[in-house]
Amino acid sequence: MSPGRPVLPGADKVRRTLTDEASVPPSSAPTREASTAPNGTDVAACGATSATSGLVPLVIHRRDPKPDDVEIDIEFCGLCHSDVHATRGEWGERPWPLVPGHEIVGRVSRVGVDVLGFAVGDRVGVGCMVDSCRECENCLDGVEQYCERGMVGTYGAADPRNGGELTQGGYSQRIVVTEKFVLRIPEALDPAAAAPLLCAGITTYSPLRYFGVEPGERVGVVGLGGLGHMAVRLAKAMGAEVTVFTRSDAKSGAARELGADAVIVTSDPEQLAAARRTLDLVIDTVAAPHDVNDYLRTLRLDGALFQLSLPSGQMAPVDPGLLIRRRLTYAGSLIGGIAETQEMLDFCAEHGVVSDIELVAADGLNEAYDRMVAGDVKYRFVLDTATLAAGTGSAQAGEGQA
Numbered sequence: 227m228s229p230g231r232p233v234l235p236g237a238d239k240v241r242r243t244l245t246d247e248a249s250v251p252p253s254s255a256p257t258r259e260a261s262t263a264p265n266g267t268d269v270a271a272c273g274a275t276s277a278t279s280g281l282v283p284l285v286i287h288r289r290d291p292k293p294d295d296v297e298i299d300i301e302f303c304g305l306c307h308s309d310v311h312a313t314r315g316e317w318g319e320r321p322w323p324l325v326p327g328h329e330i331v332g333r334v335s336r337v338g339v340d341v342l343g344f345a346v347g348d349r350v351g352v353g354c355m356v357d358s359c360r361e362c363e364n365c366l367d368g369v370e371q372y373c374e375r376g377m378v379g380t381y382g383a384a385d386p387r388n389g390g391e392l393t394q395g396g397y398s399q400r401i402v403v404t405e406k407f408v409l410r411i412p413e414a415l416d417p418a419a420a421a422p423l424l425c426a427g428i429t430t431y432s433p434l435r436y437f438g439v440e441p442g443e444r445v446g447v448v449g450l451g452g453l454g455h456m457a458v459r460l461a462k463a464m465g466a467e468v469t470v471f472t473r474s475d476a477k478s479g480a481a482r483e484l485g486a487d488a489v490i491v492t493s494d495p496e497q498l499a500a501a502r503r504t505l506d507l508v509i510d511t512v513a514a515p516h517d518v519n520d521y522l523r524t525l526r527l528d529g530a531l532f533q534l535s536l537p538s539g540q541m542a543p544v545d546p547g548l549l550i551r552r553r554l555t556y557a558g559s560l561i562g563g564i565a566e567t568q569e570m571l572d573f574c575a576e577h578g579v580v581s582d583i584e585l586v587a588a589d590g591l592n593e594a595y596d597r598m599v600a601g602d603v604k605y606r607f608v609l610d611t612a613t614l615a616a617g618t619g620s621a622q623a624g625e626g627q628a
Contacts, residue, residue, distance in 0.1 A: 265290045270614045271398035272588055273325035277315025281591045284323055286394050288402050296344050296408045297336040298352065303396035304329025304421040305586070305607040307452070307513070310595050312382055320382055327396030327609070328354040328380035329421040331411055341405045349417060351409040351571070352401060353424035354561050356380050356393060360406070368563045370407075397591070399614055409568050412575035419580035422452065422606040423571060425561065426581060430457040430509060431570040432562035433532040434464060437507050441465025446501075446508040447486075448521055450477050453511035453534055455605040456581060458484045461509075463577040469505065471521065480604070492520065503552075511535055517542040522554060530555035581606045587613040 266289045272281045291297045309326035311317050330352040334344050344350060358365050358373035365373050378385050381395030387404070395401075411420055430453055439445060445461040447454050448471045461468045462485040469488040470481040478489040490497045501524045508521045513535035519542065521531055529552065544556055562570065574580065582605045586594045594607045 267400065269399040271325045271394065272591055272609075272614065273323050273394070273397060274313035275323045277313075277319070281313065281397070281595070283588075284325060286323075286325055286398060288398075288400050289388065291336050291338045291402055292404075293338040293340040294405050295338045295402050296334055296341060296350065296405050297400065297402045298330070298332040298350055298408070299335045299400055300330055300332040300396055300398060300611045302331045302418045302421045303327040303398075303609045303611060304425060304581075304583075305591075305594055305598065305609060306422075306425050307598055309395075310598055313595075321392050324382055324392075325394040325397050326381050327398070328352070329424040329426075329608075330380070330396035330401060331417045331421045331424075332401075332611075335400070338405070343405055344408060344410075349411045349413060351411045351420070351424050352380060352396065352403050352407065353409065353428065353567055354380055356383075356403050356407050357385065357387060368565045370563050371561045397588075397609055397611075397614075399611055407564060409564065409571060412571060414575040414578075415571070416580055418585060418608050418610070419583050420571070420574070421608050422456070422581035422583065423574055423579075424567070426452045426456045426606060427460070427574065427579075428562040428567045428570050429453060429534055429559070430511070431460050431573070432566060433509060433534070433557070433559040434460055434507075435566065435569075436559065437530055437532070439464045439466050439507060442467065443506045444469065444504060446471060446490075446505045446521065446524055447511065448508060448516075449511040449535075450481055450484075450605075451511060451601070452581070452603075452606045454509075455484055456579075457509045457511060458486055459579050460574075462486075463573070463579050469501065498523075505529060508532070509534065513537055515539040515541050518556070519545050519548060522548045522556065525552060525554050527552050528554070530557060533558045583608045585610050589613070 266287050268285050268287055271284045271286045273284045274281060313324055313326055334346050334348045334350055337344055355377040357378035358370040359375040362374035370377055381393050383393045384390045385393050443466050445466040446469045447457045450470055450472055458468050467487045469490060470486040471490045471492050473492050475491045481489045490501050492498060498520055503526050505524045506526060506529050508531040510531060510533050515537045584607050586607045586609055597603055
């Protein structure tokens with residue numbers, strides 16, 4: 227592995243509909259979000275009205291497209307574990323109601339007069355952000371996710387270009403987003419299975435590309451959940467030899483089905499010891515507190531460990547001696563910029579990489595959340611937004627343009 231790797235510029239799907247035990251009764255009366263906007267459309271959605279409400283039917287207001295806006299009729303939206311944290315108040319109190327969802331795939335239904343890159347009917351996507359300051363050094367360098375003034379999240383964020391209104395996410399029938407933050411979804415990709423690429427996909431792709439993974443290099447993946455299974459597939463598509471670290475031998479078969487060349491059961495000290503100084507890069511996707519020193523020891527000279535999840539509690543301190551003795555890097559990474567996310571989508575289309583998903587209806591969202599917390603999903607849930615109208619009672623659309 228050569229030092230000084232370049233930083234690239236911006237650079238069989240499982241489905242099951244969860245309808246056996248309805249978590250959001252179809253007959254529930256939808257709650258209407260208060261709106262003073264004179265123009266736009268009311269659409270059906272699912273979201274939280276408090277930290278304890280669970281996901282309930284809502285009607286939210288979407289603005290008419292401005293000159294640089296793209297209006298999207300949403301087809302699918304992935305469910306991310308961060309949606310659970312946000313809607314259950316685990317990241318602190320916030321304004322309510324809150325409609326989550328930042329893995330959005332749909333078709334363009336209208337465009338503003340200044341939009342040049344998209345046309346009605348195009349299949350497009352929206353990821354974890356819908357805007358940024360566009361002026362700071364990071365935004366100008368194509369890494370908007372690190373905007374010095376703070377990127378505008380797809381939900382739960384104040385949107386300064388639209389009067390500070392609270393952004394609402396993809397568990398809804400429609401969304402309006404500025405053209406600069408809309409992505410093109412290649413038609414070669416299954417749209418439902420592509421939705422998680424907009425979060426789990428880019429979150430794992432970005433550090434792999436930043437590190438410059440090349441064919442024949444050795445990549446370790448810690449954890450085999452939504453992020454981990456994408457890391458395995460992407461690293462294999464880049465030509466790497468992949469080792470999966472898992473606490474239980476029960477996941478060995480699944481890891482190999484995804485393409486892993488080796489599996490290390492971390493509860494076995496002998497397997498961990500045998501893996502020392504064998505890898506060039508480790509992608510750590512585990513959100514629970516754990517000892518990263520175990521994985522730093524698996525790295526060779528000039529290796530790197532990228533932390534992608536936010537553990538919920540204190541972790542064991544990193545041993546600086548491990549870093550010093552082999553010139554190792556311990557780093558973090560956050561999604562990717564718009565250009566790099568588009569690059570990832572095109573890469574996935576070229577190599578046939580998508581997420582393994584279970585398709586969920588609106589009335590199964592709360593059950594899906596409980597299963598996510600229990601780790602009972604292989605590997606991502608995706609909401610079919612065509613079920614929102616049935617799952618939100620008699621929600622009516624608004625008048626449109628005034």
